[in-house]
Amino acid sequence: MSYSVFIDGEAGTTGLDVLRRLEARDDLEIIVLGDRRREVEARREALNAADAVILCLPDEAAKEAVAMIDNPAVRVIDASTAYRVDPAWTYGFAEMAHGPGRMSQAEKIAGATRVSNPGCYPTGFIGLVRPLVSAGIIPAGWPVTVNAVSGYSGGGKAMIAEFEAGGAGAFRAYGLSLKHKHVPEMTLHTGLERPVLFAPAVGAYRQGMLVEVPLQLAALPSSPSVEVVHGALAEAYAGCRFVEVAELEATEAMTGIDPEGLNGTNKMRLHVFGDRSGAQVRLVALLDNLGKGASGAAVQNLNLMLGLREETGLS
Numbered sequence: 001m002s003y004s005v006f007i008d009g010e011a012g013t014t015g016l017d018v019l020r021r022l023e024a025r026d027d028l029e030i031i032v033l034g035d036r037r038r039e040v041e042a043r044r045e046a047l048n049a050a051d052a053v054i055l056c057l058p059d060e061a062a063k064e065a066v067a068m069i070d071n072p073a074v075r076v077i078d079a080s081t082a083y084r085v086d087p088a089w090t091y092g093f094a095e096m097a098h099g100p101g102r103m104s105q106a107e108k109i110a111g112a113t114r115v116s117n118p119g120c121y122p123t124g125f126i127g128l129v130r131p132l133v134s135a136g137i138i139p140a141g142w143p144v145t146v147n148a149v150s151g152y153s154g155g156g157k158a159m160i161a162e163f164e165a166g167g168a169g170a171f172r173a174y175g176l177s178l179k180h181k182h183v184p185e186m187t188l189h190t191g192l193e194r195p196v197l198f199a200p201a202v203g204a205y206r207q208g209m210l211v212e213v214p215l216q217l218a219a220l221p222s223s224p225s226v227e228v229v230h231g232a233l234a235e236a237y238a239g240c241r242f243v244e245v246a247e248l249e250a251t252e253a254m255t256g257i258d259p260e261g262l263n264g265t266n267k268m269r270l271h272v273f274g275d276r277s278g279a280q281v282r283l284v285a286l287l288d289n290l291g292k293g294a295s296g297a298a299v300q301n302l303n304l305m306l307g308l309r310e311e312t313g314l315s
């Protein structure tokens, strides 16, 4: 059986990467608009004709696209920020832990017609922190900070053009007003009660990211050991193909970590770097902002929603 898929925003950074991942598949037929991609009526027709649509658009254009869909059978995956904290949409982080006996996020995605694809930074942050909040290691009211660096493709076509024209600088801290659009999503889907303090940065390389959460273990109520923190993460992602937790021994031997290390993949690797006394850790997620941070996750969600589970890599 073949399914039809329409990528709205097919010529953008995320859209092109989704297309690259799908075009070789013989179980999918891709609806491509080419030069007609900005024509409202052409989009409306494609949005209602496809079995599934993947919106790779700015927030406002994504909302307009959703409003154009009146065929109830169409499944929608939105890569923008528009619906990530909307309770009517299912959050598309398939490995997000929910605790024993509850429906997994992957099952929720499989049964949904509206799925919001997570942001790139939130994928790393939620991946690191949610299992620790669920396990009671980080109290819900704890003040949590996240530092991160992304390649410039994270800012889409405009930022790519800026950096590739030269003169953009080697490294730029931003989000300095502390109002980054990812904060509500990071806070909600970890179960934290206070807004996360988010310090993002962008570097003069195209793709790949590190998302880091430093924790003063000795200040936490249970003073957990490095092994307890690592164990909670390892348990949360046991059996997942796309999210892995690096062994403590391997992490201890590392002297650096390359943000480009998982480029081109749909994988995320979590590290727990601990100090010798065990009083502090740096939790670090490594992922491709266009892979598990965007297009890879969108394709994973598409597979789940169309029932192509063998393609998901979820055990």
Ligand SMILES: NC(=O)C1=CN([C@@H]2O[C@H](COP(=O)(O)OP(=O)(O)OC[C@H]3O[C@@H](n4cnc5c(N)ncnc54)[C@H](OP(=O)(O)O)[C@@H]3O)[C@@H](O)[C@H]2O)C=CC1
Binding pocket: 008, 009, 010, 011, 012, 013, 014, 015, 037, 038, 055, 056, 057, 058, 059, 061, 079, 080, 081, 118, 119, 120, 153, 154, 155, 156, 157, 158, 289, 290, 293, 294
């Ligand atoms: N880049 C990344 O790493 C990530 C991006 N995202 C999200 O994915 C979405 C797309 O981002 P990205 O690919 O980076 O952005 P780009 O700027 O690279 O691409 C945006 C695309 O949207 C199209 N578009 C813009 N406005 C309209 C409109 N009014 N009607 C129809 N099409 C329109 C553009 O068309 P045209 O080609 O004609 O210009 C372009 O193809 C955003 O919401 C972003 O936040 C999410 C996670 C990571």
Ligand SMILES: CC(=O)N[C@@H](CCC(=O)OP(=O)(O)O)C(=O)O
Binding pocket: 079, 080, 081, 118, 119, 120, 121, 150, 151, 152, 153, 154, 155, 159, 181, 200, 201, 202
């Ligand atoms: C480097 C850079 O600018 N990154 C983007 C985030 C990219 C991303 O995740 O897109 P969403 O906002 O749709 O989640 C930013 O900080 O706005």
